[in-house]
Structures are given as C-alpha cells and as structure tokens.
Amino acid sequence: MSSRPVSGTTRSVDQYRDTIEQTLxxxxxxxxxxxxxxxxxxxxxxxxxxxxxxxxxxxxxxxxGYAVTAESVAVTxxxxxxxxxxxxxxxxxxxxxxxxxxxxxxxxPIPPGADCVVPVEHTHSEGDTVTIERGRAAGEFVRExxxxxxxxxxxxxxxxxxxxxxxxxxxxxxxxxxxxFKPIRAAVVTTGDExxxxxxxxxxxxxxxxxxxxxxxxLAANGVEVVSVTHSTDDxxxxxxxxxxxxxxxxxxxxxxxxxQGDFEVVKEVLRPLGGEFGSVAVQPGGPQGLTVLGGVxxxxxxxxxxxxxxxxxxxxxxxLRQLSGLPxxxxxxxxLLAAVRSPAGRRQFLRGxxxxxxxxxxxxxxxxxxxxxxxxxVLIDIPAEVTEVAAGTIVGVxxx
Amino acid sequence: MSSRPVSGTTRSVDQYRDTIEQTLxxxxxxxxxxxxxxxxxxxxxxxxxxxxxxxxxxxxxxxxGYAVTAESVAVTxxxxxxxxxxxxxxxxxxxxxxxxxxxxxxxxPIPPGADCVVPVEHTHSEGDTVTIERGRAAGEFVRExxxxxxxxxxxxxxxxxxxxxxxxxxxxxxxxxxxxFKPIRAAVVTTGDExxxxxxxxxxxxxxxxxxxxxxxxLAANGVEVVSVTHSTDDxxxxxxxxxxxxxxxxxxxxxxxxxQGDFEVVKEVLRPLGGEFGSVAVQPGGPQGLTVLGGVxxxxxxxxxxxxxxxxxxxxxxxLRQLSGLPxxxxxxxxLLAAVRSPAGRRQFLRGxxxxxxxxxxxxxxxxxxxxxxxxxVLIDIPAEVTEVAAGTIVGVxxx
Numbered sequence: 001m002s003s004r005p006v007s008g009t010t011r012s013v014d015q016y017r018d019t020i021e022q023t024l025x026x027x028x029x030x031x032x033x034x035x036x037x038x039x040x041x042x043x044x045x046x047x048x049x050x051x052x053x054x055x056x057x058x059x060x061x062x063x064x065g066y067a068v069t070a071e072s073v074a075v076t077x078x079x080x081x082x083x084x085x086x087x088x089x090x091x092x093x094x095x096x097x098x099x100x101x102x103x104x105x106x107x108x109p110i111p112p113g114a115d116c117v118v119p120v121e122h123t124h125s126e127g128d129t130v131t132i133e134r135g136r137a138a139g140e141f142v143r144e145x146x147x148x149x150x151x152x153x154x155x156x157x158x159x160x161x162x163x164x165x166x167x168x169x170x171x172x173x174x175x176x177x178x179x180x181f182k183p184i185r186a187a188v189v190t191t192g193d194e195x196x197x198x199x200x201x202x203x204x205x206x207x208x209x210x211x212x213x214x215x216x217x218x219l220a221a222n223g224v225e226v227v228s229v230t231h232s233t234d235d236x237x238x239x240x241x242x243x244x245x246x247x248x249x250x251x252x253x254x255x256x257x258x259x260x261q262g263d264f265e266v267v268k269e270v271l272r273p274l275g276g277e278f279g280s281v282a283v284q285p286g287g288p289q290g291l292t293v294l295g296g297v298x299x300x301x302x303x304x305x306x307x308x309x310x311x312x313x314x315x316x317x318x319x320x321l322r323q324l325s326g327l328p329x330x331x332x333x334x335x336x337l338l339a340a341v342r343s344p345a346g347r348r349q350f351l352r353g354x355x356x357x358x359x360x361x362x363x364x365x366x367x368x369x370x371x372x373x374x375x376x377x378x379v380l381i382d383i384p385a386e387v388t389e390v391a392a393g394t395i396v397g398v399x400x401x
Numbered sequence: 402m403s404s405r406p407v408s409g410t411t412r413s414v415d416q417y418r419d420t421i422e423q424t425l426x427x428x429x430x431x432x433x434x435x436x437x438x439x440x441x442x443x444x445x446x447x448x449x450x451x452x453x454x455x456x457x458x459x460x461x462x463x464x465x466g467y468a469v470t471a472e473s474v475a476v477t478x479x480x481x482x483x484x485x486x487x488x489x490x491x492x493x494x495x496x497x498x499x500x501x502x503x504x505x506x507x508x509x510p511i512p513p514g515a516d517c518v519v520p521v522e523h524t525h526s527e528g529d530t531v532t533i534e535r536g537r538a539a540g541e542f543v544r545e546x547x548x549x550x551x552x553x554x555x556x557x558x559x560x561x562x563x564x565x566x567x568x569x570x571x572x573x574x575x576x577x578x579x580x581x582f583k584p585i586r587a588a589v590v591t592t593g594d595e596x597x598x599x600x601x602x603x604x605x606x607x608x609x610x611x612x613x614x615x616x617x618x619x620l621a622a623n624g625v626e627v628v629s630v631t632h633s634t635d636d637x638x639x640x641x642x643x644x645x646x647x648x649x650x651x652x653x654x655x656x657x658x659x660x661x662q663g664d665f666e667v668v669k670e671v672l673r674p675l676g677g678e679f680g681s682v683a684v685q686p687g688g689p690q691g692l693t694v695l696g697g698v699x700x701x702x703x704x705x706x707x708x709x710x711x712x713x714x715x716x717x718x719x720x721x722l723r724q725l726s727g728l729p730x731x732x733x734x735x736x737x738l739l740a741a742v743r744s745p746a747g748r749r750q751f752l753r754g755x756x757x758x759x760x761x762x763x764x765x766x767x768x769x770x771x772x773x774x775x776x777x778x779x780v781l782i783d784i785p786a787e788v789t790e791v792a793a794g795t796i797v798g799v800x801x802x
Contacts, residue, residue, distance in 0.1 A: 037599060038630075041618045055773050057608055062768065064663040087635075087665055089595030091605035105663040106706070107595055107770075109606050120662050148766065149773035156776055164622050165711065165802055168615030169776035172608075172707055176600035194490030194508055198438060199577035204492035205510050207458055207573075214569030217442045221565050229439075234488075261521050262465040262506040264488055305507070306569055365549065367463065369508075372456050372550035375557055375570035401566055 010280045012385065013315060013348045016289060021320040023291060023298045027251050028324050030181045037170045040162050042223070043180035044326035051155045051173045054146035058092070059110045062141040066101040066123055066130055067114035073135040082130050086111060101130050110142055117141035149173070161223065161326040183225040184324060187246035188215045190231045191239060191257040191266050192304055197231070210371060211256040211309045218313050219254075223325030234258065234266045243270065247297040254317070257304025260288040267301045276301070282385050284347045285368035286312040306371035311350050314380060314401060330399050335360045337381065337396045340389070348385040352377035353398065360398050377401060411681045413786065414716060414749045417690060422721040424692065424699045428652050429725050431582045438571045441563050443624070444581035445727035452556045452574045455547035459493070460511045463542040467502040467524055467531055468515035474536040483531050487512060502531050511543055518542035550574070562624065562727040584626040585725060588647035589616045592658040592667050593705055594635045611772060612657040612710045619714050620655075624726030635659065635667045644671065648698040655718070658705025661689040668702045677702070683786050685748045686769035687713040707772035712751050715781060715802065731800050736761045738782065738797045741790070749786040753778030754799065761799050778802060 011019075032046040061067065072080060083100040086092050092109025096102050101118075102111045103125075110117070115138040122134040149155055155173060156166050162180075170178055188211075195209035196202065212229040219226050227249050232239040239258070246253045258267030259278060268278045268290060276292030278301070285308040290301030302312040319330055336359035343349040352374050353360045360381055365373035382397040383390060390396065412420075433447040462468065473481060484501040487493050493510025497503050502519075503512045504526075511518070516539040523535040550556055556574060557567050563581075571579055589612075596610035597603065613630040620627050628650050633640040640659070647654045659668030660679060669679045669691060677693030679702070686709040691702030703713040720731055737760035744750040753775050754761040761782055766774035783798040784791060791797065 038614045038617060041621055051773065053603070056770060057603060058606070062770065064661055085664060087595075088593060088663075089606050089635075093605065103664070105665060106661060107593070107608065143768065143770055148768075148771045155773055163802070164615055164618035165778065166776050167618040168611050168707055168711060169773045171599055171611035171614040172772040174599045174601070174603070174609040192489060192508070194488075198572055198575045200575070202454070202458060202575070204494065205459070205490050207508070208575040210569050210572035213439045213572040214565055216439060217565040217568040220442055234490075260465055260507065262489075263486060263504070264506060306573055310566065310569060367544065367549075369457060369463070369544055370549045371573040372452065372556055372570045375567050377566065401564070 010282050013281060013283050016281045017316050017319070019291065020300065020316045023293065024252060024317075024320050024324065027184050030184065030251075032179050033182055034177045035180050036177055037167060037175055040170070040178050040180055041164065041167055042161055044161050044183075044223070045156055045158050045166075046179040046181045048154055048158045049156045049170065049175070049178060050152050051149045052151065052175065053173050054151050055148040055173055056143045056145050059145050060143050061104040061106055061108050061110060061117045062143050063117055063119040064106050065104060065117045065119040065141065066132065067096060067104045067111050067117050068101045068132065068136075069096070069114060070116045070136055070138040070140075072099050073116075073118060073132045076135045077131050077133050079129050079131045082125065082128050101132070103130075115139065115142070159326050181326075183223060184252060184321065185227045185250045186219050186224045187227055187250035187253045188212050188219070188229045189239070189242050189246050189253065189255045190215075190229075190304075191234065191255060193234045193264070195231060210306050211304065214306065214310060215254050215256065215313060218310065218318070219321070222318055222321050223327050224321055232266065234264045236266055236270050239266045239270050243294065243299065247294045247299065250297065253294075253297060253299040254313070255290075255299060255301045256309045259290045259301050259303050271299065271301065282347045283315065284344055284349045286315070287347070289316070303368075305368040307352075307368040307374050310374060311380065314399070315350060332397055332399045334395045335398045337362075337390055337394050338392060340392045341383065342389055343383040343387055345388050346385055349383040351381040351383065353379045353381040355379060355398075360396065411683050414682060414684050417682045418717050418720070420692065421701065421717045424694065425653060425718075425721050425725065428585050431585065431652075433580050434583055435578045435580050437578055438568060438576055441571070441579050441581055442565065442568055443562055445562050445584075445624070446557055446559050446567075447580040447582045449555055449559045450557045450571065450576070450579060451553050452550045453552065453576065454574050455552050456549040456574055457544045457546050460546050461544050462505040462507055462509050462511060462518045463544050464518055464520040465507050466505060466518045466520040466542065467533065468497060468505045468512050468518050469502045469533065469537075470497070470515060471517045471537055471539040471541075473500050474517075474519060474533045477536045478532050478534050480530050480532045483526065483529050502533070504531075516540065516543070560727050562729075582727075584624060585653060585722065586628045586651045587620050587625045588628050588651035588654045589613050589620070589630045590640070590643050590647050590654065590656045591616075591630075591632045591705075592635065592640060592656060594665070596632060598632070611707050612705065615707065615711060616655050616657065616714060619711065619719070620722070623719055623722050624728050625722055633667065635665045637667055637671050640667045640671050644695065644700065648695045648700065651698065654695075654698060654700040655714070656691075656700060656702045657710045660691045660702050660704050672700065672702065683748045684716065685745055685750045687716070688748070690717070706769035708753075708769040708775050711775060712781065715800070716751060733798055733800045735796050736799050738762075738791055738795050739793060741793045742784065743790055744784040744788055746789050747786055750784040752782040752784065754780045754782040756780060756799075761797065
C-alpha cells in the first residue's frame with residue numbers, strides 16, 4: 001500500500017452531483033402498489049388520477065337559504081309560500097312549485113325549477129311563508145355539477161408526494177385506493193474499527209458510531225425506506241460480505257468511512273477493484289467521495305467524519321432522492337451573512353449556519369468532526385469554490401438542512 | 402327550531418386563533434416515553450439532553466498523516482525516523498519517541514508527546530523514515546477532547562422535534578434512548594346525512610365524505626396521532642355517542658359540519674347545551690366556528706364544506722399544533738399577487754394560491770366546496786379583513802399549506 005496521496009482528477013460539486021443524479025435517476029421507475037387513500041399520505045402517486053365523478057356530483061346549494069326563481073324575487077321584499085324543506089342528503093326530486101320557495105340546506109340538491117338561492121340571512125320566515133328581503137340573480141349560491149372537476153378530468157398528476165390537500169381531493173371523488181410507487185429502498189453500511197454502538201462503554205481509542213443512525217434518519221426524513229443499517233470493521237472480507245448483502249436488498253447503498261488517504265481504507269480497497277471510482281471533490285467538508293455500481297445498484301461512499309457524512313448526503317444525495325420521491329425541492333435562499341468567514345481556495349465550502357431575524361450566522365465550530373455543533377445548525381451556507389474571504393453583510397446562498 | 406340566523410359576536414381571526422391557542426396550550430404537558438434514538442426521528446424531546454461524554458472523547462488526529470512535535474518540523478524538509486502506525490480504534494498509548502514521527506489515521510489518538518499532525522499530502526515516506534515537506538504549529542490538525550461538546554453540556558434542548566442532525570448528535574455521544582413526549586392524540590368526528598364513505602355508490606343527494614380522511618391526513622402531517630375517525634348522521638343521539646367516545650380517547654377532538662345556520666345543525670345542537678361557544682369568525686372560507694371543552698378535552702368544530710374545513714385547520718389549529726409538537730413554524734412570506742382579486746368587506750380571506758417565479762397566483766375557483774381545486778394550491782393568500790380589492794402586483798402575505 002502506498003502512503004503517497006492517490007492522485008486523481010478533482011471534480012467540482014456540480015459535476016459530481018450531476019454524476020450521482022444520472023446514476024440514481026433509474027430509481028424513478030419503481031414498483032407500484034395500490035394503497036387505501038387514508039394511508040397514502042406522503043406516498044408518491046404512480047399514475048395520473050382522473051376523477052371518476054363530476055364534482056359537485058349534483059347541482060346544490062352553497063348556503064342555508066331558500067331555493068327560488070330569480071324572477072319571483074326580482075322585486076323585494078316579497079313574501080312567497082313555503083313549499084317544504086330539502087336537507088342535505090335528500091334526493092331532492094321535489095320540484096319547486098311556480099312562485100314558491102323551498103328551504104334548502106348547504107349542500108342540498110337544488111330542486112328542479114329553482115335557479116338561485118337566497119341566503120337565510122336575507123329572509124324572514126313566518127308559518128308557511130317566507131319573506132325575501134333581497135333578490136338574487138339566476139345562478140347565485142348555486143353550485144353547478146362538475147364545476148370543481150369533471151368526470152375524466154385530471155385530479156392529481158403522477159409523481160407528486162400526496163399532501164393532505166391531495167388526500168382530500170382523492171377522498172372527495174370517492175376513490176378508495178390509489179396507485180403509489182414503492183419507496184426507494186436504501187441500505188447503510190458504516191465502517192471503522194474505532195466505532196462502537198451506542199450504549200456500549202468506550203474503550204480507549206473508540207468512539208460511538210453515529211453515521212449509521214444519522215444516515216438512516218436523513219434517508220427516512222426524505223421519503224426513503226431504510227432496509228438495513230450494518231457496520232463493518234476495517235476487515236475487507238467483512239465489508240465485502242456486508243456490501244453484497246446490502247446491494248441484494250436495496251435500490252441504493254450508502255457507506256461511510258474508508259475512502260480517504262489512510263492505510264486502512266476498506267471501502268476504497270474493496271470497491272475500487274469492483275469498478276468503483278474514488279477521488280476528490282472540491283468541497284469542504286466531504287472531499288473524498290466514491291461511487292460504485294454493483295450489480296446495477298449504486299453505492300455512494302461518503303467520508304467517515306460525521307459532519308462530512310451528513311453534508312455529503314445533503315449536497316449530493318438529498319436533492320435527487322427528494323426529486324425521485326416526488327417531494328418538494330430543498331429551498332435555497334439568499335441571505336446576508338452576519339459574520340466574516342474565510343474559505344479554502346478551490347473548494348466549495350458548506351458552513352453550518354443558523355437563521356436570525358437579520359440573516360444567517362455560522363454556528364461556532366465548523367470542523368468536520370463537530371457533530372454536536374451541527375445539531376445547532378438549521379442551514380448550510382454555500383461559499384463558492386473560488387471565494388477565500390467573505391465579508392460580513394455579503395449575500396450568500398443558504399439551503400435548509 | 403328557529404329559522405332566523407343566530408346572532409352572535411363576530412370575532413376576528415386573530416381573536417379566535419388566540420382563544421384556540423389558549424385552550425390547546427395545556428396539551429404541552431404530555432406523558433413522556435423513552436424511545437431508542439434510531440426511532441426518535443420527528444419525536445419531540447421531553448427534557449434537555451446533556452452530553453454524557455466529552456466529544457471528541459479523546460485527543461485525535463484530524464487527518465491521515467504523521468504525529469510529530471512542531472519543534473521537530475520547524476525547519477523543513479526534514480527526515481524523521483518512523484516509529485510506527487496508530488490506526489483509528491487503537492488505544493494510542495505508545496508515546497512518540499523524541500524527534501520521531503508516528504503515522505496516524507484520521508480519528509486515531511494523538512500519541513503522548515506529539516503536538517501536531519502533518520497531513521500525508523505534505524510528506525514522503527521511504528522505508529523506516531518519513532520526510533516532512535512542510536512544518537506545522539503545535540495544535541494543527543489535532544482535535545482536542547471536549548471541543549465539540551463537554552460532559553454535562555447541553556446537547557439538544559427540550560421541546561424540539563428531533564431532526565436527523567439531532568439524531569446524529571445523540572448517537573455520537575452514545576445515548577441509546579431519549580425521553581420524548583407522546584404525541585398529541587386527536588379524534589375526528591365528521592357529520593352529515595349526505596356523506597357516504599369512499600368506494601360506496603352514490604345515491605341521489607349524496608356525496609363522498611372527504612373531511613374525515615383529509616383532517617386525519619392534515620393532523621398526521623403535523624405530528625399529531627389520530628386515534629379515531631368516525632362519522633355521525635345528523636341524529637343528535639348518534640353524534641353525542643360518538644363525541645363522548647372521542648373525548649374519552651383523545652386529547653383534542655375535531656368535528657366537521659353542523660355548525661352553521663341550517664335546520665339540522667347537529668354539532669351546534671348537541672354541544673351548545675354542553676357549554677360550547679358557537680359563533681361567527683370574520684373569515685372566508687370558514688366563518689361558522691365552534692369551541693367546546695368536554696370533560697377537559699377541547700372540541701374544535703369546523704364548518705363542513707371541505708375547503709372550509711381545511712382552511713379552518715390551517716388557520717386556527719395547525720400553528721398551535723406544530724408549536725405544541727416542537728415542529729418548525731409555518732413559513733409566512735410576502736410575495737406579489739399576480740392577479741387582481743376582490744374580497745368581502747369585513748372578512749379576512751384566505752385564497753388558495755400557487756407560487757410561480759414571479760409571485761403568487763390565485764388558483765381558479767375559490768368556492769369553499771372546490772376541494773379538487775384546492776389540490777392544485779400550494780399556499781394560502783392572506784387578504785386582510787378591511788381590504789375589498791387587491792390590485793395585481795400588490796405584496797400579499799402567503800403561508801405554505
């Protein structure tokens with residue numbers, strides 16, 4: 001093993017992100033399942049859904065009031081005979097006698113012969129009559145059938161992650177089930193002899209493994225189903241076994257650690273001979289990156305420092321995973337930077353920041369190992385590669401974590 | 402039953418929202434459960450969590466490189482004897498012989514006696530020696546113990562809904578479980594003789610019940626656990642039975658329908674004698690509103706038009722429910738309105754809108770029954786009560802749905 005740095009072409013953040021996106025894009029074509037509408041919240045609709053009915057289903061009243069003809073209330077006040085009441089849910093087949101009024105509830109069918117509704121607020125009833133205090137034109141407070149959506153018209157397009165408002169529309173047209181894509185399935189394999197699971201006492205030189213739990217949480221928060229989280233020591237045979245198991249059960253695999261210039265870089269050692277491309281991306285944190293396709297399954301290899309792992313996920317994986325799952329894009333805003341910062345030449349830097357009323361401030365501690373510090377951050381501050389110093393007050397790009 | 406409108410004081414949106422918020426605020430004090438950190442994503446931390454360890458746990462190397470004393474590399478290039486290798490995970494108790502170098506991997510303990518690390522990129526090794534091409538000051542590329550977080554220091558404050566970055570920090574300090582609040586439990590009771598469940602053929606006058614499914618989805622999307630969704634006809638005895646069951650199992654109950662000026666207003670009829678306050682809020686859609694506290698459980702009664710139900714939830718319930726569950730506040734932005742709109746005098750109007758590159762445009766169809774139209778909306782456009790006409794280009798408040 002050489003102790004010299006492995007030379008390789010350094011790619012830009014945009015170039016590498018494009019490569020990742022091209023590699024993951026085939027995951028858009030996933031299996032489809034039919035799920036009950038009430039269980040479909042957050043699921044991604046697999047096909048355009050058209051309405052099986054007109055909505056409103058029938059001509060109905062927009063108000064509690066009196067169904068009349070506009071003609072009969074052209075001059076007001078006018079007192080009309082009251083011919084009955086139509087509640088919501090009634091078939092509504094009783095026609096309106098000429099010159100009379102029928103009381104109608106909101107949502108009740110407009111009786112045949114009526115052409116408008118006078119809201120109850122502008123009426124006064126007494127015994128078998130109602131006095132109309134204000135006239136209405138034909139069509140007022142009448143909801144015509146099909147004015148919301150017509151039978152066969154597109155209701156919700158394929159590809160969206162179903163929000164409550166979509167669920168409401170699907171339920172309103174009476175659909176019991178909808179076709180949704182199965183979520184992307186991901187496996188996580190962390191590496192490193194020094195890592196031990198939470199709850200275990202630490203021996204000298206050991207630290208807790210946070211990357212597996214953190215990547216699993218980040219994946220789940222972005223619509224991905226995590227099928228396994230495993231950990232390998234720096235033993236190549238063990239890593240090979242775990243990566244093979246991961247690629248058999250998942251659509252995409254994430255690894256952490258074992259990708260940089262050390263002597264025990266298990267991920268690089270195992271995956272490079274299998275066609276993996278390992279090299280440097282002009283980014284901080286997260287420079288060393290690897291990408292392998294094993295049996296058709298993309299394996300994204302992130303560096304092992306906890307902040308590097310999380311920032312790699314945010315920058316390279318999260319945007320395309322959200323897009324493939326139909327979730328809204330990550331919001332990017334321009335805000336004034338509240339403190340001057342320095343940035344390494346030639347590397348795009350993602351600082352951890354916090355939003356205030358005045359702009360965005362870097363959180364204290366930007367080292368790639370400062371995972372507790374990252375918990376305080378709400379955003380990443382994007383400093384372009386060519387920039388080495390940013391004065392306070394400069395407008396910077398900010399993306400929500 | 403009177404057919405006259407029930408007169409009552411009309412409250413403003415802000416007044417009514419304040420009343421709802423005061424009524425729901427006691428739900429902040431909920432039972433606490435201990436859950437494994439990997440299962441805590443999105444759960445609300447019930448207590449301040451302090452770090453049980455220093456992080457970094459021990460003084461370690463920030464780079465793959467050579468641990469030396471700054472003094473020994475003050476003049477470069479200099480060739481030093483190589484005394485061994487310290488991998489990550491090793492106890493790291495071998496001291497650095499004076500004037501020598503020890504190879505260290507990222508994360509490996511800094512050997513006693515060393516005070517800096519020279520990254521491998523600035524070195525050249527041959528046999529038992531290493532040539533250091535560039536010197537370093539004491540402390541460079543050394544991560545001191547406790548510089549991220551110290552034992553006993555606050556790691557994540559009580560009240561936050563745990564995001565992946567919080568999960569990462571909790572895992573990094575080795576916590577296996579964390580105390581979280583149990584979610585708010587809600588029950589939904591919809592009403593109306595005309596409503597039938599999805600999948601059932603419609604008879605004349607009937608429509609599909611979307612409010613139960615839509616409210617359940619909206620609650621779930623905002624951190625609330627939905628314990629039941631039931632439907633009552635306009636029969637007061639049936640509604641009373643269902644509302645009693647709902648208040649027995651839930652922390653808060655939502656009803657839809659039966660609150661306006663019609664003849665069959667089952668919710669108002671049942672709950673007003675039990676202390677419910679029913680009246681008008683100066684808002685469109687969603688004017689008729691009811692609030693009852695039954696056996697200590699708040700019951701929010703929304704009007705039954707699907708869009709009125711959803712907008713009532715967005716405006717009156719969602720902000721406080723998110724706050725009580727530790728979720729980020731709903732984002733409110735100011736954007737130019739892309740089309741002129743009219744608005745009723747004296748009523749704050751929430752139009753459904755869609756964001757474009759240039760601003761926000763109202764979606765076509767703003768009637769409170771246009772539930773399919775609402776599926777196309779991404780935001781609510783907030784038109785103040787006193788405004789009756791808004792010119793295109795006016796800056797308006799916009800809140801994400």
